[in-house]
Amino acid sequence: MKPSNAPITGDTRLFAIVGDPIAQAKSPALFNQLFVDLGVNAVLVPLQIPSARLPVAIAGLKAFANLDGIVVTVPHKVAILEHLDLLGAHAQAVGAVNCMRRLADGRWEGEMYDGAGFVAGLHAQGLCSANWRVFLTGCGGAGKAVAHAMAGAGIAAIRLVDSQLHRQHELAEQLRAIHPRLHVSQGGVADAEHDLAINATPCGMAEGDPLPFAIDKLRPDAIVADLVMKPERTPLLAAAEARGHRIHLGRHLLENQAALVAAFFGAATSLQATPTHGEYP
Amino acid sequence: MKPSNAPITGDTRLFAIVGDPIAQAKSPALFNQLFVDLGVNAVLVPLQIPSARLPVAIAGLKAFANLDGIVVTVPHKVAILEHLDLLGAHAQAVGAVNCMRRLADGRWEGEMYDGAGFVAGLHAQGLCSANWRVFLTGCGGAGKAVAHAMAGAGIAAIRLVDSQLHRQHELAEQLRAIHPRLHVSQGGVADAEHDLAINATPCGMAEGDPLPFAIDKLRPDAIVADLVMKPERTPLLAAAEARGHRIHLGRHLLENQAALVAAFFGAATSLQATPTHGEYP
Missing domain, CATH: 3.40.50.10860 (Leucine Dehydrogenase, chain A, domain 1)
Structure with a gap:
């Protein structure tokens, strides 16, 4: 364009x-x-x-x-x-x-x-997030925005992971207060329960960054999303694609x-x- | 365009x-x-x-x-x-x-x-202002800018008119100080000595405005210019054109x-x- x-x-x-x-x-x-x-x-x-x-x-x-x-x-x-x-x-x-x-x-x-843009991006790709169980790593500004928007869009459950535990706790409490029907859990890994796994950390922007989370326990039909926009195909997304997962790019949010x-x-x-x-x- | x-x-x-x-x-x-x-x-x-x-x-x-x-x-x-x-x-x-x-x-x-734009506008119309004798009414910001630029461009003489006499005096003194070879006179009318007569007052912007100066004593080959941009053809320019004068529009400056x-x-x-x-x- x-x-x-x-x-x-x-x-x-x-x-x-x-x-x-x-x-x-x-x-x-x-x-x-x-x-x-x-x-x-x-x-x-x-x-x-x-x-x-x-x-x-x-x-x-x-x-x-x-x-x-x-x-x-x-x-x-x-x-x-x-x-x-x-x-x-x-x-x-x-x-x-x-x-x-x-x-x-x-x-x-x-x-x-930011969060509504992410949700609208999923929908624009033909994906319906209702009742999804979501894994989210990164509870800073971007992660918070996405978590609140996905909660508002009717997901069933979210698992939060952040190396700064106070951010993880704080977001979990906020989500529980605003969305009492949402199942919120903390810590752990992306696994077979998840329909969508999201990276909301900056991990992947710099060359040589490790993957922000392991994807080997995800179901083959799980979607892997990255909020990092540059590079467009982060190592996480490349690895997910190599394993046959559907991926969702950062630019869709924007x-x-x-x-x-x-x-x-x-x-x-x-x-x-x-x-x-x-x-x- | x-x-x-x-x-x-x-x-x-x-x-x-x-x-x-x-x-x-x-x-x-x-x-x-x-x-x-x-x-x-x-x-x-x-x-x-x-x-x-x-x-x-x-x-x-x-x-x-x-x-x-x-x-x-x-x-x-x-x-x-x-x-x-x-x-x-x-x-x-x-x-x-x-x-x-x-x-x-x-x-x-x-x-x-503003003044340099006016001079460049004359030149862009194929007019050479060197050694011209100029009549200028309006010694506010626009008139001052045009007078200084025309003086810098080598006109021979300028006659200044402003109903606020202190502005007319002040500009005359400034011009004499900066351009000692320029002949500066004050008051009077646009007449046969002038190659160019310029309106640098707002007169002509409002409907029903009188002409800013009389043009009946100008030589047929004198040019009449107006800094007023709207209307493009002011009553002054219309009158000058009707008498066969070459006219110069306000927009050329801009x-x-x-x-x-x-x-x-x-x-x-x-x-x-x-x-x-x-x-x-």
């Missing part, structure tokens, strides 16, 4: 993605293609913002009267919370946001669609999340569907 | 135009077309910034590590001065800027190309200024000419 974006004119509405680094970000290409497809005169631009400059940068962004929303990525997903006036349900559960929008009354609302975030932005009153090319027939 | 811009990716360099209102701004279309033509992976976006928010907005823009330059338009051309570390020669003379760039050492330099400002931005180390579509063959 060749990304494109509509001609930018004085009345183009503005969105941004903030992160550091930002050169690798795929959101500008994804969102600008979405805006073209949706027929809205809007553009999303990448902003590289070092952590130390985040407060002044966000204050500046809020002062741009034609800027309606911000995608938030590493390392600002938690630090941004103090710049928000209210949080959506997913953001409250996860304690982090990946996007924020200006409300009609001028307040800024944050929400977290690609499916963009539409959800665009809808969140679209709910802002200022982003109206207008003929993008009206002036230039 | 149908404006376009290159696909925006994570490593696209960013430029902005700040003003209020901003919806009418032509710079996004002009600059983004220029960036495409120059083969640079950069984009310029419109930012609507109310005057009261200018300080916080500019502080924010300076915190964006991948933003290299800002075009400054009404009403911020003078107020922006306190946010700059140094000024170019034109900006110093005029006391206002229309653009600013980040230098390699992190400082911000402002410059004023169109020719964009290339000058892009060059000013391009001198910043970060804006390198790179294949824009490298990733998407």
